[in-house]
Amino acid sequence: MKHYSGKFISFEGIDGAGKSTHIGFVTDFIRARGVQLVSTREPGGTPLGEKIRELFLHEKMHLETETLLVFASRREHLAQVIEPALARGDWVLTDRFTDASFAYQGAGRGLDRAKLETLAHWVHADLEPDLTFLFDVPLEVARARLDATRELDKFEREQEDFFHATRNEYLRRAAEAPHRFRVIDSTRSIAEIQQELAGILDGLV
Numbered sequence: 001m002k003h004y005s006g007k008f009i010s011f012e013g014i015d016g017a018g019k020s021t022h023i024g025f026v027t028d029f030i031r032a033r034g035v036q037l038v039s040t041r042e043p044g045g046t047p048l049g050e051k052i053r054e055l056f057l058h059e060k061m062h063l064e065t066e067t068l069l070v071f072a073s074r075r076e077h078l079a080q081v082i083e084p085a086l087a088r089g090d091w092v093l094t095d096r097f098t099d100a101s102f103a104y105q106g107a108g109r110g111l112d113r114a115k116l117e118t119l120a121h122w123v124h125a126d127l128e129p130d131l132t133f134l135f136d137v138p139l140e141v142a143r144a145r146l147d148a149t150r151e152l153d154k155f156e157r158e159q160e161d162f163f164h165a166t167r168n169e170y171l172r173r174a175a176e177a178p179h180r181f182r183v184i185d186s187t188r189s190i191a192e193i194q195q196e197l198a199g200i201l202d203g204l205v
C-alpha cells in the first residue's frame with residue numbers, strides 16, 4: 001500500500017443513511033484545523049466521471065456494464081483528483097468508494113465478488129481508504145428519510161431485499177476490516193452523530 005501524509009477518508013452507507021449530511025460537517029471540522037482538503041464523490045468527482053454518473057444513475061444497463069462504468073469513473077477520479085491531492089499532502093474525503101461497488105453491484109445486484117476483487121486490484125491495488133465511516137441505519141429509517149426529500153434515482157427505487165443485501169455487505173466488510181471502518185449508528189440525531197465524529201477526528205487531525 002502507498003502511504004501519504006494526508007488521510008484518505010470514505011463515507012459509505014445505504015441511500016438515505018445520512019452520509020452526505022455529515023460530509024459537510026467533517027469537511028468544516030478538518031479545515032478548521034488548518035488542513036488542506038479535497039471533498040469529492042463517486043461516481044463522479046471529475047468532468048468525465050460526472051457524465052458517467054448521469055448514465056450510471058439513470059440508464060438501464062447490463063450489470064457488468066454498470067460495474068465497469070463505475071470502475072472507469074473511479075480510475076479517472078484516482079488519476080485526476082485523489083492521487084494528486086494525496087501526493088500534495090492534502091486530505092481527501094470521498095462520498096463513496098469501492099466498498100459501494102461490493103455492496104451495490106456485488107451483494108445488491110449479485111455480481112460475483114471475485115470480479116469485483118479483480119477490478120479493485122486493477123484500479124487501485126496500492127491504495128485503500130485510511131478510514132471509512134459507515135453510516136448504518138435500518139432500511140425503513142433510510143427509506144423514510146429519502147421519501148421525505150427528493151425524487152428517487154435508479155438505485156434509490158430498488159426494493160427492500162436489495163437494501164438488506166447492501167446493508168449486510170457493508171456490515172460484513174466493516175467486520176472484515178475493523179482497522180479502517182468506523183460504523184456510525186445513524187438512527188441518532190444529527191447532533192449526537194456529529195459529537196461522535198468529532199471525537200474520532202480529534203484523534204486523527
Ligand SMILES: Nc1ncnc2c1ncn2[C@@H]1O[C@H](COP(=O)(O)OP(=O)(O)OP(=O)(O)O)[C@@H](O)[C@H]1O
Pocket residue numbers: 013014015016017018019020021022145146149156186187188189190193
Ligand atoms: N441523523 C439524522 N436524523 C434525521 N434526519 C437525517 C439524519 N441524517 C440525515 N437526515 C436527513 O435524511 C435525508 C437524507 O440524508 P443524506 O442525503 O445525507 O443521505 P445519504 O446517505 O447521503 O443519501 P444518498 O446516498 O442517497 O445521497 C436528508 O434530508 C437529511 O437531512
Ligand SMILES: Cc1cn([C@H]2C[C@H](O)[C@@H](COP(=O)(O)O)O2)c(=O)[nH]c1=O
Pocket residue numbers: 015041042043070095096097098100101102104105155156
Ligand atoms: C460508488 C458507487 C455508487 N453506487 C450507487 C449508490 C448510490 O445509490 C448511487 C450514488 O448516489 P449518492 O446519492 O451520491 O450516494 O450510486 C453504486 O451502486 N456503486 C458504486 O460503486
